[in-house]
Each structure stands twice: as C-alpha cells, then as structure tokens.
Amino acid sequence: MILLKNIKAIPMIEENLIYENVNILIEGNRIVKISKDKIDAKDAYKIDGTCKLVIPGLINLHTHLGMSFFKNIADDLNLMDWLEKEIWPREAKLTPEDIELATKYSIMEAIKSGTSTLVDMYNPSSLIARSMEEMGVRGLVSYGVIDNEKPIDEKIEEIEEAFLEFKDSDLVTVNPGPHAVYTVSRESFIKLRDLALKLNTPLHIHLSETLSEVQNTIKEFSKTPVEYLDDMGIFNAKTIAAHCVHLEDKDFEILAKRNVSVAHNPCSNLKLASGIADVQKMLDMGINVGLGTDSSSSNNNLDMFEEMKFASLLAKVKSNSPTSLKAYKVLEMATVNGARAIGMENELGKIKEGFLADLAIIDLSGVNLNPLNNLISCLVYSANSSNVDSLIVNGKILLEGGKLKILGQDTLMNLANKRKEAYK
Numbered sequence: 001m002i003l004l005k006n007i008k009a010i011p012m013i014e015e016n017l018i019y020e021n022v023n024i025l026i027e028g029n030r031i032v033k034i035s036k037d038k039i040d041a042k043d044a045y046k047i048d049g050t051c052k053l054v055i056p057g058l059i060n061l062h063t064h065l066g067m068s069f070f071k072n073i074a075d076d077l078n079l080m081d082w083l084e085k086e087i088w089p090r091e092a093k094l095t096p097e098d099i100e101l102a103t104k105y106s107i108m109e110a111i112k113s114g115t116s117t118l119v120d121m122y123n124p125s126s127l128i129a130r131s132m133e134e135m136g137v138r139g140l141v142s143y144g145v146i147d148n149e150k151p152i153d154e155k156i157e158e159i160e161e162a163f164l165e166f167k168d169s170d171l172v173t174v175n176p177g178p179h180a181v182y183t184v185s186r187e188s189f190i191k192l193r194d195l196a197l198k199l200n201t202p203l204h205i206h207l208s209e210t211l212s213e214v215q216n217t218i219k220e221f222s223k224t225p226v227e228y229l230d231d232m233g234i235f236n237a238k239t240i241a242a243h244c245v246h247l248e249d250k251d252f253e254i255l256a257k258r259n260v261s262v263a264h265n266p267c268s269n270l271k272l273a274s275g276i277a278d279v280q281k282m283l284d285m286g287i288n289v290g291l292g293t294d295s296s297s298s299n300n301n302l303d304m305f306e307e308m309k310f311a312s313l314l315a316k317v318k319s320n321s322p323t324s325l326k327a328y329k330v331l332e333m334a335t336v337n338g339a340r341a342i343g344m345e346n347e348l349g350k351i352k353e354g355f356l357a358d359l360a361i362i363d364l365s366g367v368n369l370n371p372l373n374n375l376i377s378c379l380v381y382s383a384n385s386s387n388v389d390s391l392i393v394n395g396k397i398l399l400e401g402g403k404l405k406i407l408g409q410d411t412l413m414n415l416a417n418k419r420k421e422a423y424k
C-alpha cells in the first residue's frame with residue numbers, strides 16, 4: 001500500500017479541475033481511495049505531498065526506444081536522408097544486446113520525465129517487452145515491420161509468439177507495427193491488419209509524415225496515403241497513426257470516420273522539417289490525438305513536458321489563434337487521449353478510484369515553476385522533466401526524489417556511452 005498525503009492533484013476527469021489537498025491510497029496496482037479526509041492506512045508507505053502535485057503518468061504515444069545511441073549524431077537532415085543515409089545503415093549493425101541496452105536507456109529517460117506508458121515501434125518485440133517489464137513501465141510494444149529479405153510470414157509468426165509470451169503480462173502487450181506506406185507492401189499491410197484483428201490489438205504505423213510521402217503515394221496509386229490505407233481496409237483494425245502532418249480535407253474525414261488515433265510528434269516533425277500537423281482541426285473534427293516524442297535521435301530527448309509545450313505553441317501558430325490547444329487540452333493529449341488510443345481509457349490516464357495506479361509527482365518548488373499561479377499552465381508552459389520528483393507505475397514506485405529505484409542510473413549511462421562508440 002502507498003499513501004500520498006495532502007497532495008495537490010490534477011485528476012483529468014473534468015476540464016481545469018484541481019484537488020487542492022487530497023489523500024490518495026494505492027492498494028496493489030490500483031487507486032482505491034481518494035479523499036479530502038484523513039485516510040487511515042498504518043501499513044502504507046507514505047509520501048508527503050507538501051509542495052507536490054500529482055498527475056496521471058504521461059503516455060508517450062510514439063517512440064523508438066532502441067535508438068538512443070543515435071542521439072545527436074545525425075542531425076539537420078530531412079526524414080529520408082536521415083533514415084537512408086544515417087539511421088538504417090547503423091540499425092543494420094545493432095546487436096540484440098545493444099538494442100536492449102539502448103531500450104533500457106530510453107526507458108530510464110522516460111521514467112525520469114514522468115512517463116509511465118510507452119508506445120514503441122521497434123524489434124525484437126520479446127526483448128523490448130522484457131526490458132519494459134524489468135524496468136516496470138507500461139507499454140504497447142509494436143513490432144516494427146519494414147519489408148526486406150525476411151519473409152512477412154516469419155515476422156508474423158514472431159509477433160504472434162511474442163504476443164503469446166506476454167499475453168498475461170500486467171504491463172506490456174505486443175502488437176504489429178507496419179512501418180509506413182513507402183516501406184511495407186499492400187500484401188504485408190493486409191496480413192498485419194488481419195493479425196491485429198485476430199490478436200485484438202492496435203495497429204501502429206507512420207502516416208503522411210512528409211509531403212514527399214504523400215506526393216509519391218499519389219503518383220503511384222492515385223490516392224493519398226490515408227485513402228490508400230482506408231481503401232485497403234487497414235483502419236478496420238484499431239489504428240494509431242504517427243504524424244499525420246500532410247492531410248487533405250478528405251483525409252481528416254476518413255481519420256475521424258474510421259476512429260484512427262493520431263500520435264502527434266511536434267519536435268520530431270520540426271527537427272526533420274516535415275511540417276506542422278493541424279492538431280486543432282483534428283480535435284475539432286473529433287479525432288483522438290495523443291502525444292509522442294518519436295525517437296531520441298529525431299527529437300533529441302524523450303521529455304514529454306517539452307513535447308506538450310511545443311504542441312500547444314505550434315497549434316497556436318498553425319491556426320493563427322492563441323486560444324488554440326490550451327494547456328488543459330494538451331495535458332489531455334498526454335494522458336486521457338493516449339489511454340484511449342491504446343484502448344485503456346477505462347482504467348488509465350486519470351486519477352480516479354478503481355483506475356490503475358500510474359502517477360507522476362511533480363515537485364512544485366522548482367524556480368522555473370514559481371511564483372505559482374495556475375497549476376495547469378505551469379505544467380505545460382513552465383515545467384520540464386527536471387521537475388519530476390516521483391513516478392509510480394502499476395502501484396510500484398520507480399522513481400522517488402528524482403532517483404531511480406530500480407536499475408542504477410550511472411551503470412546504464414556508462415554502459416550506453418561505451419557501446420555507442422560502435423555506431424558512430
């Protein structure tokens with residue numbers, strides 16, 4: 001049992017609602033009681049909430065955890081130059097041991113920035129899922145598929161095996177992740193969709209990220225990437241589509257009608273000069289939009305606070321209106337909407353009795369956060385990951401007082417700095 005005592009909370013159950021002073025009891029992996037009155041729980045581990053704020057753990061809806069060795073070595077390029085000239089040749093050399101180390105490094109970075117759930121796209125899935133379990137975070141582990149020499153049927157077998165291996169896991173689910181329309185054939189797309197339907201998992205893809213992706217697809221198939229996938233029935237599976245930067249009006253309509261969730265990655269889109277997604281329009285049309293960082297090689301960190309601020313500021317410029325994407329809406333993207341995208345909206349993304357105990361605690365004493373006025377604005381416009389004090393995932397404390405409770409931070413950092421040399 002864990003008891004958070006006298007803490008401020010943003011429960012994300014009603015716009016702008018703040019609990020000024022509450023007690024929250026966690027039993028097992030759930031929040032069991034939230035009360036203004038004293039909660040008696042003698043045996044509980046107590047966390048003093050003085051000068052602290054608790055929010056739902058953040059949900060990073062799109063990332064590639066295995067890419068942390070490539071941070072800050074392939075900057076200032078557009079997507080295809082970055083992938084083809086710099087990233088794919090290096091990824092071809094990555095050993096499974098190094099993918100594990102890079103993944104754990106990224107998970108550490110995520111934990112320290114208040115992220116409790118990660119939606120990843122990489123492989124091998126069983127290794128990534130195991131790394132998430134070992135470090136205690138929640139995740140959707142999408143097996144990234146790019147068509148190559150390895151037959152698609154073999155990959156499908158691997159995905160199914162990994163899915164079954166983690167079927168009973170409290171933390172992770174394995175699912176298919178066809179990379180994009182320019183790397184995956186029609187036949188593979190359909191097989192991976194059928195697999196997602198069979199396993200009852202989401203499908204995770206990159207979609208309409210750059211103008212050239214859209215132009216090439218129109219040239220080849222006389223359809224936008226969104227239309228091309230829709231005509232194939234891909235969105236029959238519950239889809240998480242990363243980016244959606246270049247959409248035509250009919251594309252917005254298709255995404256809304258087919259209940260596709262979008263993972264918005266503002267920093268990566270800016271850094272690769274892909275463009276600015278029209279998030280306000282998506283939200284206005286009822287499209288579920290969450291927030292992701294993409295990898296730490298195109299971002300170049302996994303700080304969801306930075307991502308929230310960029311999302312809000314960019315939406316204002318994009319729609320030429322400062323009232324676009326107000327702070328509370330961005331916070332929703334990083335919590336409630338992320339939970340909806342992975343089908344967990346009834347137990348994740350809010351601070352509510354019965355919900356899973358995934359909570360991030362912010363230390364409100366930071367100089368950058370004070371003088372303290374509106375707590376919601378403070379989180380989105382003033383905070384960064386260094387203000388994260390603690391993280392609880394599935395009822396377990398992973399970070400406390402800014403310190404990792406599990407794997408040694410120094411050990412991971414030293415190992416990663418040594419191994420990165422192999423990929424320069």
Ligand SMILES: N[C@@H](CCSC[C@H]1O[C@@H](n2cnc3c(=O)[nH]cnc32)[C@H](O)[C@@H]1O)C(=O)O
Pocket residue numbers: 064079083087088091121122123143144145146147148179180206209268294295298
């Ligand atoms: N190499 C794997 C597939 C990995 S899927 C994930 C892929 O997405 C790539 N990636 C990372 N960020 C982006 C992005 O923003 N757009 C498109 N691809 C990306 C990443 O480099 C990686 O190759 C295989 O075929 O077995």
Ligand SMILES: [Zn+2]
Pocket residue numbers: 062063064206242294295
């Ligand atoms: Zn990506």
